Amino acid sequence: MDMNWKSLAAMLPVQPCDELKRDVLMGIYDMHDLGGDLILYHRESVGLADEIGQIMDPQDWAHWEQSKKRRWGARCTCTRCGEDFIAGYVKNGIVLAEGPDGQTYDGYVEQGPDSTVYLDGDEAVCPHCWTAATVTRRSELRQGRTHQVLQAEVVHIERYTAVMYWMVRRWQDADGTDTTVFVPHAALIVDEEGKLRRFRAELHSGDVMETVWLPCAWSRDPMQMAYYSWEAENHRKMGGWTLAYGPDLAGHTGEKTALDAYIGADGCWPGAYLHVWERYPQVENLMRQGFAEAVVQTIDRQLDCAAYKTDLCDAPPIPWVDWTEVKPHRMLHMSKTEFREIRKKNWGSEDVGCWDRYRSQFPMADALEFEHCREHIGGKAVGHLLEMVAAGWEDLAPVQVVRYLKKQDALQDGVQLLIDYRKMLRDAELAENEETLWPRDLVAAHERITQFWECRTKTSYQLGFTSTFIKYRELEWTDGDLCVVLPRTEEDLAAEGKTLRHCVGTYGNQHCSGKPIFFIRHYRRPERSYYTLQIDMTKAIPVEIQLHGYGNERHGDRKQYRHKIPQKVRDFCDRWEREVLMPWFADQKAATTVKKSGKLRADVGAA
Incomplete structure (x- = not known):
């Protein structure tokens, strides 16, 4: 087996596909996804003299020589086009001449009505290539500046499915050099037994073509391992990009992973998803049966919002799934009939999480009852009602509230209106009976209790x-x-x-x-x-x-109109x-x- 994995490591690629390179380079240089273009500058003495006339005698030449003077200017370099030019200099910035149309021109210029001062961090337009670039003191890049991000790509190695991770590295230095390279970083391979194996890239020289892939003892998610990038907080970042298209998984070890469905639903953490699949292979059933978006949102939001290390997890939990079951309707505690209807609704993670809370609080309820409430008042409003029920307001069950709000013609925003009304009624210690708890005109009752509070001490x-x-x-x-x-x-x-x-x-x-x-x-x-x-x-x-x-979006004499x-x-x-x-x-x-x-x-x- 060791020899097989060693031979497989020798077959791993050392450069990404051309499509990935093209997309990444377009994102970097057209949309500044990995640092922007710079106008580097440093102070330099500039010689100035009066203009040379068309006809000059020896006395004119002598006067021209005497008119020469030195001023502090700025020598600039645009990292986009690589051109050098001279500009005016001020402390912590440069001065560029501008025409009536806003076009910038090179050459020494002093502050005035026909010039603009650009300080460090400001954006200026290069007078040669007309690219907007950030004005930056050259000494800040004396040691160079490196921006990095991981890029994931799904490939096939013989019969194995692998997720390749490339470190996209953009290097800028004080001379105006701006280069981007794709460095092999890691690989996650799905073996024939449904286990993940990780390989790391080792560069023995500066040539990426001589990369050696080495197997690792642990199959950690490479995107959840911090790496350096200049623009990140504390120069450390996690996560990255994922190539949105890949090969057909049929006939390879990734066929049963539904990794293609995860990436197709805009998933950005393929390694984390594969770890979830490795632990719970039945997640494929949810991915193929209409709940891919909910799974993707649950995984990605946990990792996207991770503020520190303890928030990270190779296999993020999906709390709304019963992993003791295999069939998708049982995993979500639904009947087959309910599941067939619900899977057409494209539930997100908030919807399915709300359903999990709903069935916990109302064990006899079914998913179609919940969906009826969700369609009429929205998942967020159903969640607010569940919080109220959990806090002791048992009569605010979503089904009962929806039935009441239908009669009030206040389905869209009536939940918050009713909750506010109930809370103000309680805080005012007013008598609570069936009439006041469920007023015949909710909007009017809400307005009366609001005015009561305004008049109170x-x-x-x-x-x-x-x-x-x-x-x-x-x-x-x-x-x-x-x-x-x-x-x-x-x-x-x-x-x-x-x-x-x-x-x-x-x-x-x-x-x-x-x-x-x-x-x-x-x-x-x-x-x-x-x-x-x-x-x-x-x-x-x-x-x-x-x-x-x-x-609350209502107007008119009796607030009968809404917008x-x-x-x-x-x-x-x-x-x-x-x-x-x-x-x-x-x-x-x-x-x-x-x-x-x-x-x-x-x-x-x-x-």
Whole structure:
């Protein structure tokens, strides 16, 4: 067997396929997926003189020689085109001449109306190739700068299926050199017994063609092993890219893995999926029977949101699957009839996770009953109701709530409206009977209880509002059109609720206890109420609770008309959560972990 694996190692490729190289290089140089282009500069003395005339006598030449003077300029190099040029120099930056059309020109120039100063980190347009590049002091690249990312590719080696991992390495140095190479890194091979075997690449020289593949004792996921990259936090990163297309797995050892279905559903951690399959081969049944998206989202979200090492796992758990079963409908605790209907719905990980909680809380319920509720009020709303039931509000079972909201014609946003109404009713210690618990007009009852709270004696939350603002003020953000604003005082929250005619004015306690309120405003009119967003910061990752506008999207004399949240607002909030909120939350989580570990070391040292 050892000889077979040694002979197989000798057959492993040392370079990726041409399609992968083409896609990766396009991503790097066209979309800057691995560092961007640079304009390198350093200070250099530049000789200046008056212009030479067409006809010059000896006296003119003597005057021209005397007009020569030296100035500090900047010698620049564009890493995209490799051309050198001269520009003006200022401390920590360069000066480029600009024409009326915005085009930049090379040559020494001083600050003025016809020139622009670009400091370190600013983007300037190269006057030769017209590429936008980052202005960077040449001395910062004296030791070079390396960007790296792993790229996974599925290949066949004889009858074996292998996932090859290539380290895509981009090197930039102070001379303007900008090169990208594909270095062999690791390989995961599925053997004939359904076991994973890992190989690592060893380079004995600078030539990748002389790479030697060596077998490893453990089949760890290469993407979950930290590697160096200049732009990453602490210069360490994990994860990578996965080639979206590969060979047909039929007739090879990967045929039963459903790895092609995982990658086809945009899975980015093929090694982690193979470890799940190695432990639970029946996962293939879910992947082939309509639940590939749910499996992919469960695995990838755990690894994408991993803030530190303990969050990583070669085979991430999938808690909503009963691994003691083999048949897919039994794995999800459904009947065959229910499964045949449900698999057409393209459930995601949140839907199937919600179903797992639903059947745990209502053992006699079936999946079609759950799907009926999910289709009418959405999986997120069903989850909120399950939380309420678990907290002791047994009468808020999803089936009963859906039936009630149908009569109210308030299916879309009625769940949050009903929950808010019930909580305010309880906090106000008002008599609870069948009429008040299930009002004939939910919108009107909600408005009455909201007005009751507005008229009640207010308790000052200013200290809590101030600390909340300090904690989350880094999340204020704008894209130039809309902006995210934090309330400063309780009065801000009350004014928002009064203007938009909803109950956010009563959310002071929630705002100050980990479920903050954010105002979505127009950037040009940040003082004017527009939409209100609430985020739950108390969970493992931030979760959006609700997003509402005027009257919770209802208007008219009796609020009989409703409208949808504009797609522009919805897209802005999604972009803010993805680009601002999630990175900030991960940084805060990492900082808290570092602080705790430092305190622990200090306590141990004191002991």
